[in-house]
Amino acid sequence: MSVANVLQTAQDQVNQILEAYKARTINRVFLVACGGSSALMYPSKYFIDRESASISAEVFNSNEFIYRNPGTLGENSLVILCSHKGKTPETTEAAKFAKSKGALTVSLMYVETAPLADESDYIVNYSWAPPGELDPHPEIANYAILYRLTMGLLYVKEGNKKYEQLLASLPHLDGIMKSIKTNYTAPGKEFAAAYKDESVIYTMASGSNYGIAYSFAICILMEMQWINSHAIHAGEFFHGPFEILDKQMPFILLMGLDETRPMEERALKFLKEHGEKFLVLDAKELDWTGVDEEMKGYLAPLALNFILRVYAVELAAARNHPLEDRRYMFKVPY
Incomplete structure (x- = not known):
């Protein structure tokens, strides 16, 4: 077709x-x-x-x-x-x-x-x-x-009217995704080399991006790589989870373009002050040419999700642990 x-x-x-x-x-x-x-x-x-x-x-x-x-x-x-x-x-x-x-x-x-x-x-x-x-x-x-x-x-x-703005913006996703593939494969390899031996990696985001952090934590890190993880809401970070942070604890912080970005910025400030091992993926760094201004916050999760999927491929290769490997899923009764 x-x-x-x-x-x-x-x-x-x-x-x-x-x-x-x-x-x-x-x-x-x-x-x-x-x-x-x-x-x-x-x-x-x-x-x-x-x-x-x-x-x-x-x-x-x-x-x-x-x-x-x-x-x-x-x-x-x-x-x-x-x-x-x-x-x-x-x-x-x-x-x-x-x-x-x-x-x-x-x-x-x-x-x-x-x-x-x-x-x-x-x-x-x-x-x-x-x-x-x-x-x-x-x-x-x-x-x-x-x-x-x-x-x-x-x-x-x-x-x-956001539906009309969405339809006008979606055709530009192809260029954004191609740019991500070009620009983030090498950083993905660097991430994989730095994080491949970690036993736990936390993910963090807020607003429209929280589901992306959740998906990467439970589907990629836990299911496909057998790495302990948890998706932390950037607002909830300061109500318990930040106590786990030290210079060796790995975090991935997603920064979007929606109205909740100040919470992600607050989390970034704390990570910089008290941590060292963290990856920041910021949708502001992408080229959003052609995308309606009011759509950028809603479409940022799609772009951030693809960046994480590029990184997942490199992490799996560095760990010699194919993304398809499973212990239980599709293999035992559950």
């Missing part, structure tokens, strides 16, 4: 969902998934929290979504789910549960057919590339598709 056809198919799927939004009242959004797919949800929750006056959003682990059984879940709810291959049992059950409550269910996945698709009202197929590889269609990658769905919701229901 040509690039134009791939993009058009995804946009057609999104447009169909936007039409479904028009047909019903929606006052509550539940963003439901597990693992890295759950981390995917945080930037869109941040967007809805900031931009909507009538719709609220919550992020739920798929299993807890069912067990907790939110009292506000019902016919006026939109439940957006994600599973990379559409086979995560908990997420499939969550979609089934949401439909039983009368909610509109929309699921994101990489594949065209899967159990999750069978239990969802609508699906969108996003584009995907392995960690560190350039995605041929970054404007329909998972984070971008989720923004299309959530910004599109507020466009339909509240006339929010």
